[in-house]
Amino acid sequence: MNTLAGLINFLVYVLQLLIWVIIIQAVLSWLIAFNVVNMRNRFVAAVYDGLDRVLAPILQPIRRRLPDLGGIDVSPLVVILAIVLAQQLLQGLRLDLLAN
Template identity: 60%
Template structure:
């Protein structure tokens, strides 16, 4: 059971970084720091969106419209922190 919880925590930590990298890349593309016409940038962006959109889309549908500001990644990151803390504080210490 402990090994499974370790894998879940590692997966959540990796997904945390995927969300951060996707957000930073979207800012870089929006401010024209990196060129989206570059195939590598486009492929990275497509991959990151494919990993994050299935989770972010339901959050965006439930959130009020805030104009150009998208805080759904922040909500998702807070959710990941919540899940990690529940696992660490309540489930993990009770594993024998």
């Protein structure tokens, strides 16, 4: 049981890291959109491209299903809410395992 609880803790941790990666990508896209940082900077372009390659398979299916909101992308919010729900379910499962 401790091994399974440890695996659940690891999954919750990985999901939390994914939330932070999504937040960083969203903030970076806002900074680029408002010309605070410049995409001509190779480091910024590389970081943004890397984050986009990691998150595109997660965000694109949700973007296709959401209605057009006039340039506002709420898919990161939807993914974060789904991740938080998954974390809550995993933590509840872990508590059930530890109680038995």
